[in-house]
Amino acid sequence: MSKSALLLFALALFGCAPEQPQATDGCETLTDCQINQVCEVPTHTCIDEPENRFLGSFSCTIDDKEKLEPSQVIGHVENDRFSLPTALCSLQGEEDEIFTLLAFGYSAGDILQVRVPVKDLSDGNASIGLFLGTEGVSGASLENFDTYVGSGYSHEGTLTLSARPATGRLVTGYVDVTMYPTMNVRGVDDDAIFGIPCPRGRADCGEKLADVGGADSCFAALDTPMCSRPCDTDGDCSLGSGTCVQGRCTRPCTSSRDCVAPLTCIKGDPGESNGCY
Amino acid sequence: MRLRSFIACSALALGYLCVSNLAQAQNYRELPLGGRTATMGGAATAAGNDSAMPYLNPAGVAGIPGDIFAISATAYSYTRRSFKNYFYPNGTDPTWGYKLEHENFSTTSIFELPSSVMYMNHLSGKDAPIKHFVGFSLVIPSVRRLSIVASASGRLENLSGEAVQTSALTVDSTSYNFGPSYAVSLGERLRFGATLYAVYVRSVSSFARSDAFSLVSGSSSINQTVQNAQVAEALALAPTLGAQLRLASKVWAGVGVAVPSLRVGGRLRQSGEVVGLREDSTTGVPQSDAQTSTLDADYLRGDPLRINVGLAYEDRKRVSIAGDVIYFAPREIAELSGVQRSEQRRSGEVTRRFGRRVDRVAQNEGIVDFSLGAEVAMSPLVAIRAGAFSDLAATPKLSGTGDDETRLRLDRYGGTLGLGLTLGSFDTTLGAVLVRGDGDYGVLDAVVDGAVVPIHTTETTGMLILSGATTVEDAKRTIRATLPFKTPELPDLDGTSKAPTMPRIPAPLPPEDPPPVPALKRAPPPEPGSQP
Numbered sequence: 001m002s003k004s005a006l007l008l009f010a011l012a013l014f015g016c017a018p019e020q021p022q023a024t025d026g027c028e029t030l031t032d033c034q035i036n037q038v039c040e041v042p043t044h045t046c047i048d049e050p051e052n053r054f055l056g057s058f059s060c061t062i063d064d065k066e067k068l069e070p071s072q073v074i075g076h077v078e079n080d081r082f083s084l085p086t087a088l089c090s091l092q093g094e095e096d097e098i099f100t101l102l103a104f105g106y107s108a109g110d111i112l113q114v115r116v117p118v119k120d121l122s123d124g125n126a127s128i129g130l131f132l133g134t135e136g137v138s139g140a141s142l143e144n145f146d147t148y149v150g151s152g153y154s155h156e157g158t159l160t161l162s163a164r165p166a167t168g169r170l171v172t173g174y175v176d177v178t179m180y181p182t183m184n185v186r187g188v189d190d191d192a193i194f195g196i197p198c199p200r201g202r203a204d205c206g207e208k209l210a211d212v213g214g215a216d217s218c219f220a221a222l223d224t225p226m227c228s229r230p231c232d233t234d235g236d237c238s239l240g241s242g243t244c245v246q247g248r249c250t251r252p253c254t255s256s257r258d259c260v261a262p263l264t265c266i267k268g269d270p271g272e273s274n275g276c277y
Numbered sequence: 278m279r280l281r282s283f284i285a286c287s288a289l290a291l292g293y294l295c296v297s298n299l300a301q302a303q304n305y306r307e308l309p310l311g312g313r314t315a316t317m318g319g320a321a322t323a324a325g326n327d328s329a330m331p332y333l334n335p336a337g338v339a340g341i342p343g344d345i346f347a348i349s350a351t352a353y354s355y356t357r358r359s360f361k362n363y364f365y366p367n368g369t370d371p372t373w374g375y376k377l378e379h380e381n382f383s384t385t386s387i388f389e390l391p392s393s394v395m396y397m398n399h400l401s402g403k404d405a406p407i408k409h410f411v412g413f414s415l416v417i418p419s420v421r422r423l424s425i426v427a428s429a430s431g432r433l434e435n436l437s438g439e440a441v442q443t444s445a446l447t448v449d450s451t452s453y454n455f456g457p458s459y460a461v462s463l464g465e466r467l468r469f470g471a472t473l474y475a476v477y478v479r480s481v482s483s484f485a486r487s488d489a490f491s492l493v494s495g496s497s498s499i500n501q502t503v504q505n506a507q508v509a510e511a512l513a514l515a516p517t518l519g520a521q522l523r524l525a526s527k528v529w530a531g532v533g534v535a536v537p538s539l540r541v542g543g544r545l546r547q548s549g550e551v552v553g554l555r556e557d558s559t560t561g562v563p564q565s566d567a568q569t570s571t572l573d574a575d576y577l578r579g580d581p582l583r584i585n586v587g588l589a590y591e592d593r594k595r596v597s598i599a600g601d602v603i604y605f606a607p608r609e610i611a612e613l614s615g616v617q618r619s620e621q622r623r624s625g626e627v628t629r630r631f632g633r634r635v636d637r638v639a640q641n642e643g644i645v646d647f648s649l650g651a652e653v654a655m656s657p658l659v660a661i662r663a664g665a666f667s668d669l670a671a672t673p674k675l676s677g678t679g680d681d682e683t684r685l686r687l688d689r690y691g692g693t694l695g696l697g698l699t700l701g702s703f704d705t706t707l708g709a710v711l712v713r714g715d716g717d718y719g720v721l722d723a724v725v726d727g728a729v730v731p732i733h734t735t736e737t738t739g740m741l742i743l744s745g746a747t748t749v750e751d752a753k754r755t756i757r758a759t760l761p762f763k764t765p766e767l768p769d770l771d772g773t774s775k776a777p778t779m780p781r782i783p784a785p786l787p788p789e790d791p792p793p794v795p796a797l798k799r800a801p802p803p804e805p806g807s808q809p
Contacts, residue, residue, distance in 0.1 A: 022632055032630075032631050033629060033631065035626060083626050
């Protein structure tokens with residue numbers, strides 16, 4: 001019996017097979033990947049959700065604060081996973097010169113905030129760099145405004161937009177940013193750390209947000225960026241056991257040996273302690 | 278406390294959907310075949326001649342004394358199984374303070390079906406030196422009915438919680454071999470035979486499991502329900518060749534060879550769902566979690582090379598002894614190729630819809646089984662038979678991968694006892710088979726670590742066998758004797774009998790003489806003066 005005859009026999013026995021479903025080859029969006037994977041859009045590849053990295057597509061109408069629009073941004077910081085399925089976009093600054101993406105979780109108040117200068121988006125792509133402070137741009141942060149804890153701050157990445165942002169314009173975008181975690185940097189959960197160098201940016205400055213007394217920036221007052229926040233008195237620096245020297249919270253010192261190199265101990269203004277700068 | 282994330286469990290559970298078992302044959306000799314063969318432990322390669330022969334050794338068909346119709350049935354089969362640590366194969370975390378309160382476990386199954394049906398017909402005269410035989414048979418060598426229903430409940434004393442778990446599994450798998458056989462005997466010493474079987478395998482299974490945990494006096498709960506169903510059908514062609522040789526006056530040797538079957542086609546369809554409530558690992562917020570999947574795949578299945586060699590001392594008037602060794606070669610026995618479509622939904626997540634190719638192969642291992650049997654003829658009408666056999670698992674040992682969930686692997690050993698009776702025109706066998714299986718079963722440790730753990734299991738099966746065979750001639754005679762009216766002799770199907778007597782049409786009666794015409798009497802003359 002020929003093979004074709006056998007096939008005909010099999011077809012007669014089992015009937016014509018229905019049209020086969022198609023396998024999803026690669027991915028175009030997150031929906032093409034199973035849970036616990038994300039779509040790396042440039043390579044059209046589903047990859048396991050990476051550690052200390054956020055990536056995903058989003059869609060939003062600039063400055064439309066009335067509706068939350070879809071986001072597929074997912075990421076991990078240390079052992080925590082964040083799914084951020086909604087997005088808001090806005091233009092900030094006096095001349096709308098900063099594009100801001102806010103990606104939200106459904107609950108628990110976690111927000112990924114990405115800020116880049118609009119001028120950097122002239123070709124649709126902008127770099128995301130080390131997050132230095134809340135006033136900085138070209139950075140990203142993952143913060144929770146229910147607990148006032150910052151989980152992570154950007155190391156580097158990119159933001160891509162389908163069109164130059166303008167108020168009322170619907171844009172689609174894709175963000176991919178690696179993060180430095182703030183938690184357990186030194187084996188302990190530091191609420192606020194003042195007066196130490198911060199080579200990893202704001203992530204080195206403790207987890208509490210500036211709103212509740214934490215560091216607000218990795219600020220280069222002299223030569224070396226250090227963790228600090230504006231202050232009027234030592235009480236403003238109490239969360240991190242710091243001292244207020246020349247308007248910024250820093251680490252109190254009697255000599256440079258008390259400071260983390262290359263910071264040195266400088267003399268405070270009258271009535272102030274000495275502090276590391 | 279560590280109650281594992283259920284999504285990993287879900288992935289494993291749906292892994293069962295696409296690959297578990299592949300409707301794969303666990304054992305090749307689950308059902309006793311034939312009548313005399315079944316009660317002699319299945320040892321018939323050398324000198325058997327009942328309805329097991331087209332499957333076991335088609336040369337045995339040439340040893341059948343006349344045109345016969347035979348049927349053998351497993352009239353009743355009862356199986357009882359036991360499993361240890363079904364829900365917590367690795368125990369529970371001592372920090373839970375788990376205390377079992379109630380456990381219910383039922384895993385019995387009952388079935389009945391014909392295991393072999395055969396009609397065989399001589400093509401040659403009884404005195405011809407070379408005799409040819411043809412016939413058709415249906416043989417069911419492998420049947421698996423598996424049914425497990427279990428539940429357990431307990432308290433989590435250290436967590437002020439409760440746990441309730443249920444599980445149900447049903448598997449119904451049957452292999453049908455049907456097709457023609459041809460055999461030839463060359464004198465009184467040598468027989469050859471061949472069978473071409475179409476092998477149709479159908480397997481239906483369903484699985485459901487639920488795990489529910491209530492913690493901290495009900496303030497928190499975790500639960501998950503898994504259910505799925507599968508239907509697999511496959512067709513293959515399996516040629517079998519055989520020979521029997523008389524070595525001495527009462528000593529026979531035989532060999533049967535079933536070549537690796539040609540896999541023709543088949544389909545495997547599955548659908549399943551996992552639904553649960555879990556806690557987000559980062560926020561602790563309860564999340565509903567669900568996944569549905571369907572699979573429609575090409576499914577090929579084929580039996581391996583089988584070589585059975587037998588030796589028998591055959592004295593049907595006194596004592597017969599037979600022994601077989603059966604080798605099943607390793608083979609890629611089942612192959613699955615298709616696309617599984619899945620949809621995953623979780624609160625706080627974008628719904629995922631994707632299709633994944635599923636290409637799986639199931640490999641069976643080579644095994645060697647044995648059969649031993651004996652028959653003592655008490656009188657020309659009564660014989661007592663006994664036997665023993667092995668039915669080792671052909672599937673690989675359970676390795677603890679997701680594919681092994683709900684997979685049963687048993688090495689089985691059995692004993693047979695039977696009575697052969699010749700009652701009128703019927704040759705009847707009444708028999709019993711007891712089979713003991715020992716092996717492993719793969720259970721998902723859904724709570725502790727999500728791994729599939731092989732647990733020890735045993736299986737005890739009792740079967741009641743009823744077999745009958747009658748020659749076509751005897752059957753006709755019995756039918757004639759039973760009918761309430763007389764019939765002419767029925768023609769043989771092979772045309773070797775005398776030409777049937779045509780019904781005699783009564784001859785027309787000879788013409789009879791016409792009845793004499795009565796002579797007309799002359800009318801008397803009218804009376805004068807009368808009117809005409």
